[in-house]
Amino acid sequence: MASANFQSPVPAMRILENEHQYLMHLMNEWHAIVLNFENDTYEEIEARAEFSVLRKLLIDFLEPLKNHTDKEEKFFFPLLGHYIGTEQGPIVTIEAEHEEIDAYIGHFLHHTRAGIDHLSLDDMKQIAKDAGEAFEVLMVHFVKEESVLFPMTDRVMKAVDQDKLLEQLNTLIV
Template sequence: MTVTNIFRFKEPSMRILENEHLFLTHLMNEWHAIVLNFEKGVYTLEEGRMEIKRLRKLLVEFIEPWKNHCEKEEAYFFPLLGLYIGKEQGPIVTIEAEHDDIDGYIGHFLHHTLSNIENLTLEEMMDLVKDAGEAYEVLMVHFVKEESVLFPMTEKVMKAVDQEKLTQQLHTKII
């Protein structure tokens, strides 16, 4: 029997974050399927109302693990990596700003679907769903940036003692 390693990184701290990305991507794919169906125009008005409610539920369920992941990165990963590469400009600043952008898209969708879903037209629902689609797009690019820039950089520049410290700090659940 052959065992395939799904992790691309050797450092345990980066594997923790990579594993969280895999889990969050799984959750995202569930709600993104609804977004794609809205974009394709496959829903009737009644189906759209049911699906926008389901999309809202899935996004609400996504928020806690997403926020927990972000808090870990912002409290431990970015500050420690920042000691090596700087924090005032560069990739960490960009990545942190994306956290805010993602929260904004999801928050906007949730705000506008808080009530009166039964009064929305199909066109209004399709317009609102664009926020969830944008959140998905930013999230996917965000994960690619972290995994192609920050994670390899961390493995290359961070001292073993700091890697161990980071692993201990990150070794908490996001759900």
């Protein structure tokens, strides 16, 4: 994984940026398999083995992703919301993206819950698209948070609240 290159001067936001970098590292592992499905790289036997790896990587990805989004939704969004509101605007959009990401990964897992032995190569290619969509939403999502919400924290949030947020966010996601 590349060394951390933080944009935010706010220590609490650097924790979230670091988590984004870790999550992107994990995402790149499973996205490579998704791209191979999109590019018709696999024959059926290899596809089944790689699809099994994809499923495992997505399952392993869920816990750190959930821990990260839970921290944002429990601590970061409500505190920033005191300054910018929570009924409309960027926080509403970001929270909706959390749900969209969960839906794509959930849809993938729903279609693989009974195992993958019965899936055809075309089935696997279609189901892998859900992982690809989750990846795309996550990438845009991270950019939005880092370019909109994190700088907002620096501009509008009082230092005492930034310190409180640092204490709340300073936990592991793995």
